[in-house]
Amino acid sequence: MRNLLFMVCCILLATCCSKKEITQEQIAPELASSVPFNGAVEIANGIQKIELIFNQSIKIANASAIKLNDKSVEKVDVSVNTVIITVMLQPATQYELLILKEAISNTNNATLKADIRILFSTKKIVAHASELITPNSSPEVQKLFQFLKETYGQKVISGTMANVSWNIEEADWVHAQTGKYPALNCFDFIHHIYSPADWINYENxxxxxxxWRNNGIVSAMWHWCVPKDMKVSNPTEFAFYTKDTSFDISKINDPNSPEYKLMIKDIDIISGYLKLLQNKNIPVIWRPLHEAAGNTNSYVGGTGWFWWGAKGPEPCKTLWKLMFERMTNYHKLNNLIWVWTSQGNDFDWYPGDAYVDLVGRDLYPETNIHDSQLTEFNKVKTIVAGKKMIALSECGGIPDPGLMFEKGDTWLWFMPWYGDFTRDNKQNGAAYWKTVMNNVNVITRDQMPSLK
Structure with missing residues (x-):
């Protein structure tokens, strides 16, 4: 009898254990669906959310065990039965999302039965602007623009700013420190009111x-100086900051006003200088009326710090369009690629797709100056609905090129301002320039093709 009871107890115990094992298997989380699904193609690039939907409530047991292309993801959230992974996806890329079985568990701490693998690929780079806005653009401009399109998202072009006006002093300094020239140099027509003179002559x-002969990319901007006081008949003092001049851009709507006539006169002068470059078959990345919005949209009481932004977006957009029409149709300039500079919150200042080839952003961070600037990049991207390529048209510290391509702020080019912003170790300096110019993601002048 005892033997019989012992056998019954053993059977009952075995049955209980078996049921317990089955219960543990049954409660292990299982993936019900995912977005994107395994094998998906043509997924949008940029910042995206991957969603994994399970058959029960779950939690993250080990976030480092969630990997995208062998790198642990940085941002993972859970909402009841859904894992939400925020990632930056590069264009034209094959991805493998790997969820190791120890990564996710249910509320009873039961983990996945097996690893989960989801394969997907992203869309190719969109032709952000398949055509230049200038009709019958010169062959050199077309070649340069094609090069920019092929470069965007794949590499970043290195650049320097002229030391105030009409030189390559900062580019020479970078070359002396690194053995390499930047690919782009930007010039400034800031002294047009004095040229020609023995110290500045834009005709030279x-x-x-x-x-250009050395395969460098030519860029130009214009700190547009106007008389401080328009009531003075023969002015000798000039300025471009709003606080320093009474010049009224709203007169752009009054062709009989002295302001309108001066704006036309100055545009004609600059057009003449640009025409000299056109006659030499030199394309120019042209960035006028930069930072127009200033702080207008940043806080109550903000203003446009340059006179061309002092009266709000509408006069400034009118001036932009007038400049484009006069340079393009009256002066027949066809060697320009037009760059509008955004403040990241100024959609109402955008002249429109028909008047802009590229978009720039000027950034001077005071902390973490070499970090990724993805947030600002995406702000500008939103303003132009992803239709235009985006450049870091001015900066203090150059963002780490490695972080650019890791995080996704793949600027078309970078260009620190002259002086201390280029040379001082607190901003960039010789050692950091060496690191940047030797980064595999950075294009230097010696790597430039001939676009002639």
Whole structure:
């Protein structure tokens, strides 16, 4: 009898254990669906959310065990039965999302039965602007623009700013420190009111010609100086900051006003200088009226710090369009690629797709100056609905090129301002420039193709 009871107890115990094992298997979380699904193609790039939907409530047991292309993801959230992974996806890329079985568990701490693998690929780079806005653009402009399109998202072009006006002093300094020239140099027509003079003469294009002959990209901007006081008949004092001049851009709507006539006169002068470069078959990345919005949309009481933004977006957009029409149709300039500079919150200042080839953003962070600037990049991207390529048209510290391509703020080019912003160790300096110019993601002048 005892033997019989012992056998019954053993059977009952075995049955209980078996049921317990089955119960543990049954409660292990199982993936019900995912977005994107395994094998998906043509997934949008940029910041995206991957969603994994399970058959029960779950939690993250080990976030480091969630990997995208062998790298642990940085941002993982859970909502009841859904894991939400925020990632930056690069265009034209094959991805494998690997969820190791110890990564996820249910509320009873039961983990996955097996690893989960989800394969997907992203869309190719969109042709952000398949055509230039200038009709019958010169062959050199077309070649340069094609090069920019092929580069965007794949590499970043290195750049320097002229030391105030019409030179390559900062580019020479970078070369002396690193053995390499930046691929782009930006010039400034800031002194047009004095040219020609023995110290500044924009009619002498030799420095620009030499840069172009050496396969450098030519860019130009214009700190547009106007009389401080328009009531003075023969002014000797000029300024471009709003606080320093009474110049009224709203007169752009009054062709009989002295302000309108001066704006036309100055546009014609600059067009003449740009025409000299066109006659030399030199394309120019042209960035006028930069940072127009200033702080207008940043806080109550904000203003446009340059006179061209002092009266709000509408006069400034009118001036932009007038400049484009006069340079393109009246002066027949076809060697320009037009760059509008955004403040990241100024959609209402955008002249429109028909008047802009590229978009720039000027950034001077005071902390973490070499970090990724993805947030600002995406702000500008939103303003132009992803239709235009985006450049870091001015900066203090150059963002780490490695972080650019890791995080996704793949600027078309970077260009620190001159002086201390280029040379001082607190911003960039010789050692950091060496690191940047030797980064595999950075294009230097020696790597540039001939676009002639």
């Amino acid at each position: 294009t030799e420095v620009v010609e030499k840069w």
